[in-house]
Amino acid sequence: MHVTSERRHDDGVREREFTLGEIPGTLWTPGPAPAPLVLMAHNNGLPKADPRLAARARYTAARGYAVATIDADGCGDRPRTAADEQARADLRRAVQAGEPADELLESVVGPLVEKAAPEWRTTLDALLELPGIDGPVGYSGGWAALGIRLAVTEPRLAAAGFHAGGYVPRAQREEARQVTVPLLFLLQWDDEANPRQRALDLFGAFGSKEKTLHANPGGHTGTPWFELEDGCRFLDRHLK
Amino acid sequence: MHVTSERRHDDGVREREFTLGEIPGTLWTPGPAPAPLVLMAHNNGLPKADPRLAARARYTAARGYAVATIDADGCGDRPRTAADEQARADLRRAVQAGEPADELLESVVGPLVEKAAPEWRTTLDALLELPGIDGPVGYSGGWAALGIRLAVTEPRLAAAGFHAGGYVPRAQREEARQVTVPLLFLLQWDDEANPRQRALDLFGAFGSKEKTLHANPGGHTGTPWFELEDGCRFLDRHLK
Numbered sequence: 498m499h500v501t502s503e504r505r506h507d508d509g510v511r512e513r514e515f516t517l518g519e520i521p522g523t524l525w526t527p528g529p530a531p532a533p534l535v536l537m538a539h540n541n542g543l544p545k546a547d548p549r550l551a552a553r554a555r556y557t558a559a560r561g562y563a564v565a566t567i568d569a570d571g572c573g574d575r576p577r578t579a580a581d582e583q584a585r586a587d588l589r590r591a592v593q594a595g596e597p598a599d600e601l602l603e604s605v606v607g608p609l610v611e612k613a614a615p616e617w618r619t620t621l622d623a624l625l626e627l628p629g630i631d632g633p634v635g636y637s638g639g640w641a642a643l644g645i646r647l648a649v650t651e652p653r654l655a656a657a658g659f660h661a662g663g664y665v666p667r668a669q670r671e672e673a674r675q676v677t678v679p680l681l682f683l684l685q686w687d688d689e690a691n692p693r694q695r696a697l698d699l700f701g702a703f704g705s706k707e708k709t710l711h712a713n714p715g716g717h718t719g720t721p722w723f724e725l726e727d728g729c730r731f732l733d734r735h736l737k
Numbered sequence: 738m739h740v741t742s743e744r745r746h747d748d749g750v751r752e753r754e755f756t757l758g759e760i761p762g763t764l765w766t767p768g769p770a771p772a773p774l775v776l777m778a779h780n781n782g783l784p785k786a787d788p789r790l791a792a793r794a795r796y797t798a799a800r801g802y803a804v805a806t807i808d809a810d811g812c813g814d815r816p817r818t819a820a821d822e823q824a825r826a827d828l829r830r831a832v833q834a835g836e837p838a839d840e841l842l843e844s845v846v847g848p849l850v851e852k853a854a855p856e857w858r859t860t861l862d863a864l865l866e867l868p869g870i871d872g873p874v875g876y877s878g879g880w881a882a883l884g885i886r887l888a889v890t891e892p893r894l895a896a897a898g899f900h901a902g903g904y905v906p907r908a909q910r911e912e913a914r915q916v917t918v919p920l921l922f923l924l925q926w927d928d929e930a931n932p933r934q935r936a937l938d939l940f941g942a943f944g945s946k947e948k949t950l951h952a953n954p955g956g957h958t959g960t961p962w963f964e965l966e967d968g969c970r971f972l973d974r975h976l977k
Binding site: 684686697700701706707708709710711712721727 | 926941963
C-alpha cells in the first residue's frame with residue numbers, strides 16, 4: 498500500500514489517498530486510538546471521490562471508525578476500455594429512453610461485482626496491517642450487490658448496511674439468503690429507477706436473523722440525514 | 738384528575754395511578770424538570786397494566802419524557818358490558834378458527850377508536866395542567882388506529898410512532914392521508930395476524946413528509962429492543 502497524499506480536516510479526521518497495485522483508494526481515520534474498519538462502497542461506477550460518499554465517510558470517521566473506499570475497475574480514477582465505455586453508453590441510452598434495462602444492467606453490473614469483490618478483500622488485507630486499524634469489519638455502502646458478495650465470501654465482515662437503490666444482479670439476489678450478518682437495509686420509497694417490490698423481496702430473502710429495513714419517502718438520493726446517524730449507531734452496536 | 742396511588746422506581750421515575758372521571762390512567766414522569774409529554778397507547782383492549790407497555794413507558798420516562806396511558810372503555814380496569822364480552826368472544830373464536838375476521842374487527846375496533854380518541858384528548862387537557870409537563874406532545878403506541886385518529890384531530894400532537902400490527906379500521910385507513918406529523922412506523926415482517934401488504938399500503942398512504950418505516954423479522958411481539966431506543970431518538974428529534 499502506497500500513500501500518495503494526505504490531509505487533515507478540522508474535525509480531526511485524517512484523509513489518505515493510496516494505491517494498492519492498480520487499485521486507487523481513500524482512507525479516512527479518526528484520532529490515534531485503534532478504530533474498527535468500515536468498508537464504504539459507492540454504487541457501481543460512481544467514483545470514490547463523489548462528494549456524497551466523501552461526506553458519509555468523514556461523518557463516520559468522526560464517529561470513531563476507519564473508513565476506506567476504492568474505485569472499481571473501469572471506474573473513477575481507473576482507465577476504462579472502449580468496451581466499458583460502450584456498455585455504459587448503451588445503458589444510459591436505454592435508461593433515458595425508458596426501455597427495460599435489466600439485461601443490460603445484468604451484463605454491466607454482474608461482472609463489475611465479480612471483479613470488485615476480490616479487490617475489496619485485497620484492500621481489506623492491506624488495511625488491517627496498518628497501525629490503528631482494528632477488526633471487526635463493517636460494510637456500509639450504496640452498493641448492495643457488492644455488500645452481498647462480500648458478506649457471503651468474507652468471514653471478517655461482522656455487520657453490513659446496504660442501500661436498496663441500485664441493480665442487484667441475479668447471482669447476488671440468489672446469494673442473499675446466504676447472508677447471515679446483521680443488516681441495515683435502506684430503502685427510498687419512491688426511487689424511480691429501482692422497483693420497490695424488488696427491494697422488499699430482497700429484504701425478505703436475506704438470511705440474517707437480525708435485519709432491519711428503514712424506508713423513507715422520496716427519490717433515489719433523498720435519504721434523510723438522520724439515517725446516517727442511525728447507520729453509525731447500527732455499526733456501534735456490532736463493531737464497538 | 739385524582740391521583741389514587743404513587744410510587745418511585747430505582748431509576749428515579751415516578752409512577753402515578755390516576756382517575757379522570759371514569760377513565761383510569763397511569764402517568765410516569767422523570768425528575769422535576771419540565772418534560773415533554775408522550776401519550777402511549779396499547780393496542781385495542783390490552784390493559785394499561787400490561788408489562789410490555791409499562792416497561793416501554795418506564796424506559797421512555799427515564800429518557801426524559803412524561804408518559805401517560807389510559808384504559809379504553811370496556812378494557813383493563815373498566816367495566817365491560819355483556820355486549821363487549823360477546824363481541825370479543827366472537828372475535829377470539831373467529832381468529833382461532835382461522836376465519837376471516839375483518840368484519841368482526843371492524844365492528845369491534847371501529848367504535849373503540851371513536852370512543853377512545855375523545856377520552857385521550859380529555860386526558861391530554863388534564864395532563865398539560867400538571868406542573869412539570871410540557872408541550873409539544875408525542876404519541877407512541879401499539880395502537881396505530883388511535884394514533885391516526887389523534888394525529889388527524891389533535892393539533893397539539895407533534896410526532897407519532899405507530900406499531901403496524903393491529904387492525905386499522907377503514908375510517909382510519911382513509912384518514913391516513915390526512916396525517917402530516919412526522920411518523921415512525923414499526924412493522925414486524927412476519928406478523929401472522931396482520932397482513933404485511935396492508936401495513937406497507939398504510940405506510941405509503943400517510944400524508945406526512947417525514948415518515949420512516951422500520952421493519953424487522955419475526956412475529957407480532959418480536960420487535961427488537963433497539964427499536965425502543967430508536968423510538969426515543971425519533972421523539973428527541975421532534976419534541977426536545
